[in-house]
Amino acid sequence: MSRPEAPDPPLAALAARLRRLSGLTGKTDIQSPAATFPHQPFPELGPAAALGDDAALLPPVATPLLLASEGLDPALVAADPWFAGWCGVLVNLSDIAAMGGTPIAVVNSLWCRSATQAEQVLAGLRRASEVFGVPMVGGHTNLHSPYDALAVAVLGTAAGPVLSARAARAGDHCHLLIDPNGGFRGDSLCWDAATGADPARLRRQLALMAALAADASVHAAKDISMGGLVGTAAMFCEAAGCGLRLDLAAIHPPAGVAMEPWLTGFPSFGFLLAARPDQEGRLAQRVASCGGLQLERVGTFTQEPRLVLEEEGLQEEVWRAEEPLTGFGALS
Numbered sequence: 001m002s003r004p005e006a007p008d009p010p011l012a013a014l015a016a017r018l019r020r021l022s023g024l025t026g027k028t029d030i031q032s033p034a035a036t037f038p039h040q041p042f043p044e045l046g047p048a049a050a051l052g053d054d055a056a057l058l059p060p061v062a063t064p065l066l067l068a069s070e071g072l073d074p075a076l077v078a079a080d081p082w083f084a085g086w087c088g089v090l091v092n093l094s095d096i097a098a099m100g101g102t103p104i105a106v107v108n109s110l111w112c113r114s115a116t117q118a119e120q121v122l123a124g125l126r127r128a129s130e131v132f133g134v135p136m137v138g139g140h141t142n143l144h145s146p147y148d149a150l151a152v153a154v155l156g157t158a159a160g161p162v163l164s165a166r167a168a169r170a171g172d173h174c175h176l177l178i179d180p181n182g183g184f185r186g187d188s189l190c191w192d193a194a195t196g197a198d199p200a201r202l203r204r205q206l207a208l209m210a211a212l213a214a215d216a217s218v219h220a221a222k223d224i225s226m227g228g229l230v231g232t233a234a235m236f237c238e239a240a241g242c243g244l245r246l247d248l249a250a251i252h253p254p255a256g257v258a259m260e261p262w263l264t265g266f267p268s269f270g271f272l273l274a275a276r277p278d279q280e281g282r283l284a285q286r287v288a289s290c291g292g293l294q295l296e297r298v299g300t301f302t303q304e305p306r307l308v309l310e311e312e313g314l315q316e317e318v319w320r321a322e323e324p325l326t327g328f329g330a331l332s
Contacts, residue, residue, distance in 0.1 A: 029143040032115055033108075033136075036122040041105065041135030056137035058105055061157050068095035069153040073226075076188070077148045081117055083185060085124025086195060088152035090268065091225075093132055096156035097206055098223035098271055100163040100213025103156040105137040111145035118143055121150055131199045132206060160214035166330060167220035168240035168274035174299040175218075175283065176229065179205065179269040180254045181292060189228070189265040201292055205269055208290045217275060217283040224270035229263045233299075234307045234319040236272055241321070241330025243302035248311040250298045269293070274301060305330075 008016065018024065034051070042049045042059055049057040070091045077084040089106055096103045108125055112118035118141070129136045134154065168174075182193035194202055212218040222236040230246070237244050253262035275283050280297065287295040299310075305321035319325060 026142070026144065029115075029141045032118050032143065033110075033122055033139065033141050036126050037129070037136045041137050051138060056105060056107070058137065058155070061104070063157045063159045064162070066096050066099055066101040066156040066158050066162075067153065068092045068156070069151065070095070072150040072152070074147065074149055076190075077121065077150050080186070080188075081120035081148070082124040082127075083190070083192075083195070084150055085121040085126075086128045087124075087190070088121075088150050089125060089128035089132065089134070089154070090194065091223075092152050092154035093128075093134065093206055094223045094269065094271075096154055097209040098163060098221050099158060100160055100210050100221070101156040101158045102207070102210050103132070103134045103154050106134055106152060106154050107137060108139040108153075109141075109151045110139065111142045111147060111149040113143075113145055113148055115143050117148055121148075125152070131194075131202060133199075133203060160210060161216065161219070163209065163213050163218060163221040165220055165222045165236050165239040165274075166241075168236060168242060168301050170242050170301050170303040171277070172220070172274040172301040173277055173280060173297050174233075174236075174244055174246070174301060175273040175275060176251065176294075176296045176298045177271045177273055177287060178224070178267055178294050179292060180294045182268065183254075184257075184261070184265065189261055191265050191267045191270075193268040202269075204290050205293065208286070208293075209271065212273070212283065212286055215282070215286070217279045217286055218273045219276070220274035222272045224267055224272065226266050228265055229270070229272070230307070230309075230318060231264075232272055234325050236274075237301075237305060237307050237319065238321065238325050238329050240274075240301070241305055243304045243306045243308070244299050245302055245308050245310055245315075246299040248309060250296055252294075252296065272298075 039051045045057055072084045072088050093103050179193040185192040222232050224232045233244055287293050307319040309316045
């Protein structure tokens with residue numbers, strides 16, 4: 001007959017329980033992003049700015065700030081995790097650019113069922129951070145989640161006039177600014193003009209919107225979101241409290257691409273711009289100097305708050321203010 005084991009001393013038992021505490025063991029998930037991202041995004045700020053503290057220390061700024069956040073489609077995270085990570089950064093950078101801003105730093109929140117799945121998402125996040133020159137400065141990681149999900153946020157500055165969508169007015173011209181290079185990724189409606197592009201060109205493009213704001217060649221803008229060109233146009237109208245006649249004949253998809261996916265897809269780089277008619281020449285010069293982009297005047301903003309598609313003398317209404325879309329309408 002074996003002798004009964006003596007109970008652990010109280011301190012040893014407590015320490016054993018603490019070593020098994022999920023709130024402690026779960027912190028090992030952070031090793032994945034720690035192995036992915038540079039630990040000192042702003043070396044000039046010293047050790048306090050290194051990753052791993054409770055919050056990120058950022059360089060001081062003397063201008064208003066912009067903050068954007070996006071949650072990625074779970075289906076994209078599951079099916080194409082690297083591209084989901086890439087897009088998590090890209091879509092937020094576009095949101096900052098749409099308001100004439102310059103990005104400073106990125107954070108992410110990642111939930112994955114395994115470290116293997118997370119590895120690809122983190123790789124996509126890092127690649128986009130490096131290509132666009134915007135450091136990843138923190139976030140949250142859970143590698144024991146029952147699902148895969150990703151959210152990303154970007155902080156930026158607005159040194160010049162802010163390109164609020166609410167600034168569009170009846171009589172303004174609506175321009176489509178888009179990168180037509182690349183192609184749809186797989187079977188999705190995600191137009192990929194960026195993953196294989198020259199990083200220097202991508203950075204020039206990202207800085208273009210701030211330049212357009214600074215010289216007032218554009219005074220309102222909207223990033224083309226997952227709602228596509230037409231969905232973004234409706235949100236633009238709702239925010240501005242005006243309407244838009246969208247001329248389909250003025251929209252030219254790349255060779256081999258049909259009109260409908262071009263109207264509904266998510267572009268790597270795509271914006272709707274509002275500009276006064278007398279700014280058209282200067283706007284065209286600015287865009288041409290950036291290189292690689294396509295600028296088209298695709299419509300005119302109108303007094304009546306509705307979105308209308310026009311083609312060969314026919315008109316079809318897509319949206320009107322009596323049927324709210326986002327609920328963020330014009331300010332009274």
